[in-house]
Amino acid sequence: NRVKIKTLLTGDALTGSEVIVMGWVRNFRNNQFIDLNDGSTNQNIQVVVALDLLDDATRKRITTGASMRVKGAVVPSLGKGQKVEVKASSVEILGDSDAEKYPLQPKKHSLEFLREIAHLRFRTNTFGAVFRIRHSLAFAIHQFFNEKGFIYLHTPIITASDAEGAGEMFRVTTLPTDNPPRNEDGSINYKEDFFGKSTNLTVSGQLEGELGAMAFSEIYTFGPTFRAENSNTTRHLAEFWMIEPEMAFYDLEDNMNLAESFIRHIIKYVVEHNYDDLEFLDRRLAEEEKQLPQDKRSEMGLLQKLEFVLNNDFERITYTEAIDILLASPAYKKKKFQYEVKWGVDMQSEHERYLVEKHFKKPVIVTNYPKDIKSFYMRLNDDGQTVAAMDILAPGIGEIVGGSQREERLDKLEERMEQMHIPAEEMSWYLDTRRFGTVPHAGFGLGFERIVLFVTGMTNIRDVIPFARTPKNCEF
Ligand code: 4AD
Numbered sequence: 141n142r143v144k145i146k147t148l149l150t151g152d153a154l155t156g157s158e159v160i161v162m163g164w165v166r167n168f169r170n171n172q173f174i175d176l177n178d179g180s181t182n183q184n185i186q187v188v189v190a191l192d193l194l195d196d197a198t199r200k201r202i203t204t205g206a207s208m209r210v211k212g213a214v215v216p217s218l219g220k221g222q223k224v225e226v227k228a229s230s231v232e233i234l235g236d237s238d239a240e241k242y243p244l245q246p247k248k249h250s251l252e253f254l255r256e257i258a259h260l261r262f263r264t265n266t267f268g269a270v271f272r273i274r275h276s277l278a279f280a281i282h283q284f285f286n287e288k289g290f291i292y293l294h295t296p297i298i299t300a301s302d303a304e305g306a307g308e309m310f311r312v313t314t315l316p317t318d319n320p321p322r323n324e325d326g327s328i329n330y331k332e333d334f335f336g337k338s339t340n341l342t343v344s345g346q347l348e349g350e351l352g353a354m355a356f357s358e359i360y361t362f363g364p365t366f367r368a369e370n371s372n373t374t375r376h377l378a379e380f381w382m383i384e385p386e387m388a389f390y391d392l393e394d395n396m397n398l399a400e401s402f403i404r405h406i407i408k409y410v411v412e413h414n415y416d417d418l419e420f421l422d423r424r425l426a427e428e429e430k431q432l433p434q435d436k437r438s439e440m441g442l443l444q445k446l447e448f449v450l451n452n453d454f455e456r457i458t459y460t461e462a463i464d465i466l467l468a469s470p471a472y473k474k475k476k477f478q479y480e481v482k483w484g485v486d487m488q489s490e491h492e493r494y495l496v497e498k499h500f501k502k503p504v505i506v507t508n509y510p511k512d513i514k515s516f517y518m519r520l521n522d523d524g525q526t527v528a529a530m531d532i533l534a535p536g537i538g539e540i541v542g543g544s545q546r547e548e549r550l551d552k553l554e555e556r557m558e559q560m561h562i563p564a565e566e567m568s569w570y571l572d573t574r575r576f577g578t579v580p581h582a583g584f585g586l587g588f589e590r591i592v593l594f595v596t597g598m599t600n601i602r603d604v605i606p607f608a609r610t611p612k613n614c615e616f
Pocket residue numbers: 303304343344345346367369375376377378380382384385539540541542543544583584585586587588589590
């Protein structure tokens with residue numbers, strides 16, 4: 141009858157029974173009360189150790205961080221904040237924790253400090269909440285697509301193609317790094333590599349996903365992706381997870397509708413299943429924001445923001461409209477933007493955040509971007525200038541989704557690839573989907589950590605992935 145602490149604390153069913161609980165000591169008070177946590181919930185179970193139960197030597201070993209196994213009776217609690225507690229009949233210390241050396245004390249630590257001891261930070265309330273929510277989001281993602289009949293397709297991590305054509309790839313090679321075999325012109329001879337050609341870690345599973353959609357109609361991928369962009373921001377990782385649905389017989393409108401209902405579904409799931417963790421993070425955020433000047437604080441609390449997203453449609457505007465709004469904005473007139481605003485130039489995060497935080501105050505889907513700032517596979521619109529792209533921008537973050545209707549017309553796609561110097565011979569496998577039974581199709585990619593940021597209200601992407609990979613940061 142080993143029980144998780146969450147089970148103990150929710151519902152009265154166990155009151156009166158004998159249980160075994162195991163976990164780590166958060167705090168030991170008055171030589172009698174242990175706050176024990178096993179990671180199943182932010183709440184600790186209070187374990188009451190009668191003064192005559194343990195000898196002094198054992199009692200001294202009950203320190204913050206120590207692990208233990210407790211046997212006892214579940215009894216109603218007189219203390220406030222909890223319905224039940226465990227009256228211990230036996231306590232066994234499984235692993236000692238030197239109180240002098242243990243970095244986590246029963247007090248609030250800064251996120252910066254916790255990032256430095258990332259190997260222990262799971263044991264804090266904040267990271268406990270964040271990673272339980274991350275787990276729930278992942279589960280809800282599979283649930284959403286499974287219920288809709290999408291096939292979960294595993295696309296390769298090692299690939300020879302650059303899906304985004306952005307060149308920000310980690311090279312995978314089995315050649316010696318100090319003295320690789322060379323071609324006559326001095327370039328590295330990848331023919332002698334294990335794979336016989338130059339390969340890299342995937343930046344996106346989309347192109348392979350399209351192959352799946354052309355057979356299963358609706359697929360999704362959900363896996364790690366890699367970008368060697370050497371940017372130190374609070375929203376970029378070198379290794380991040382992405383969810384990429386790809387659907388045959390969908391146009392841009394269908395794509396937007398799916399993305400919106402998808403995001404709503406997973407937020408709803410977390411609100412229903414992780415309410416206590418969200419409440420904790422809501423309080424945490426409110427406290428953090430108290431330190432900020434009035435005009436930097438969010439207008440809504442975390443739970444309020446999530447409820448708002450569940451109950452309100454996203455705004456939908458074209459790129460051209462977005463640029464017009466920016467050009468007419470007080471921020472532009474007062475020269476508050478660092479980067480240029482001009483039709484044809486990609487929006488920077490400051491522009492995206494202006495649109496969602498100041499102008500619309502809700503998530504926004506921006507469509508029909510200029511073709512020259514988007515990838516080769518996006519479908520050319522009739523104007524010949526824009527493509528059927530869609531980005532979803534979220535308050536506090538900026539871009540969370542990038543997607544498009546795909547160019548299904550072979551001649552148009554080949555023309556675009558040629559303009560962008562993408563070698564068609566190497567992409568013959570991709571072009572085959574347009575040669576044999578091509579159909580209108582669309583898809584998008586949701587950055588998993590970006591949505592975890594949004595749902596948890598955390599502000600640094602390093603704090604929503606268990607082991608962050610960022611420039612100069614790969615300790616373990
Ligand atoms: O906009 P991106 O580059 O689009 C694609 O990769 C498409 N192939 C997706 C598709 O249509 N199937 O990336 C998609 C999303 C971004 O909107 C962002 O949320 C996230 O992936 N993302 C990152 N997240 C964390 N760190 C990074 N370095 C990221 N780069 C992109």
